Amino acid sequence: MDFDPPKSTPGDKEPTSKEEQAFFIHFMKNDNLGRIAHAHLAHVDRNGALCSEGQELAKLHSIAVDYPKTGEPAELTRSLIPSKYPHYMQKHGKDKYHSESILGILHDKIERIDLVRDKDPTPETLSLDSSLLIPEIEGYEVYLDEARNLLQEYNYKLWIIMDKYEISSEAQVLSGYIQDLQNNHKKDKGNADQEKLTHLVKKLTQSFTNVFWVGFPPEMRDKYKDVGALKKAFAWYKVTYSQEEEYSPLLSFAWLPYKALCELKRRSKQTVK
Numbered sequence: 001m002d003f004d005p006p007k008s009t010p011g012d013k014e015p016t017s018k019e020e021q022a023f024f025i026h027f028m029k030n031d032n033l034g035r036i037a038h039a040h041l042a043h044v045d046r047n048g049a050l051c052s053e054g055q056e057l058a059k060l061h062s063i064a065v066d067y068p069k070t071g072e073p074a075e076l077t078r079s080l081i082p083s084k085y086p087h088y089m090q091k092h093g094k095d096k097y098h099s100e101s102i103l104g105i106l107h108d109k110i111e112r113i114d115l116v117r118d119k120d121p122t123p124e125t126l127s128l129d130s131s132l133l134i135p136e137i138e139g140y141e142v143y144l145d146e147a148r149n150l151l152q153e154y155n156y157k158l159w160i161i162m163d164k165y166e167i168s169s170e171a172q173v174l175s176g177y178i179q180d181l182q183n184n185h186k187k188d189k190g191n192a193d194q195e196k197l198t199h200l201v202k203k204l205t206q207s208f209t210n211v212f213w214v215g216f217p218p219e220m221r222d223k224y225k226d227v228g229a230l231k232k233a234f235a236w237y238k239v240t241y242s243q244e245e246e247y248s249p250l251l252s253f254a255w256l257p258y259k260a261l262c263e264l265k266r267r268s269k270q271t272v273k
Helices: 017-030 033-047 052-070 102-111 140-164 170-175 179-184 187-212 227-240 258-272
Strands: none
Touching (some): 033 052, 140 170, 140 227, 170 187, 187 227, 227 258
């Protein structure tokens, strides 16, 4: 699409404070960028990007983007306002239809995924991936006692953090999608708490990742393909997925050396071949 956008007109003098105030008020009253973008999405979802409404709204969108520079507002006429919106736009109070476009399909697939808070494991649902036990890591048992002690220490510290911020789901804490904070706090306080929580969790996981390399020579750090690292990683994984607590067990300890577990999985597939 090609068209000539409006040009800004340079002034011959510095604007006064009153002129700046008047322009700001005029801008706020006529800023239609968001409405134009939503109208464009709704029209092209049903009729394609080359529909007449879509092209006209694309021009208006460009004008609206440049409005602060040119001073020329984009006028969204009633004829360009959609009568219905695709369901994935979640326009409450507006008429909508079920979109079969790729955006509608993706929205439906995502909606079907349960919230991570509903996927916390129970001891009964834990399953140890036995394929990771490849011949190269024979003798991993020497790391089990240490792994059990570290698991208890890690879980205790993580529980303290979760209890402090009233977070019930380990998955939320580790993923950063912390719905409990969003629900239980005002927005500003919730954002501040989330930053603090993220910092604490990052500090904890980094601390125990460093602990993983204790006992290895300095030059071995981050050498996840080393057999010693693979043995230790499997020991951490096994003690984590063998927990028998009555409550929902914490699992993130096992995945601190995730690169080593990925290497184990890769080698296990090669062994099968």
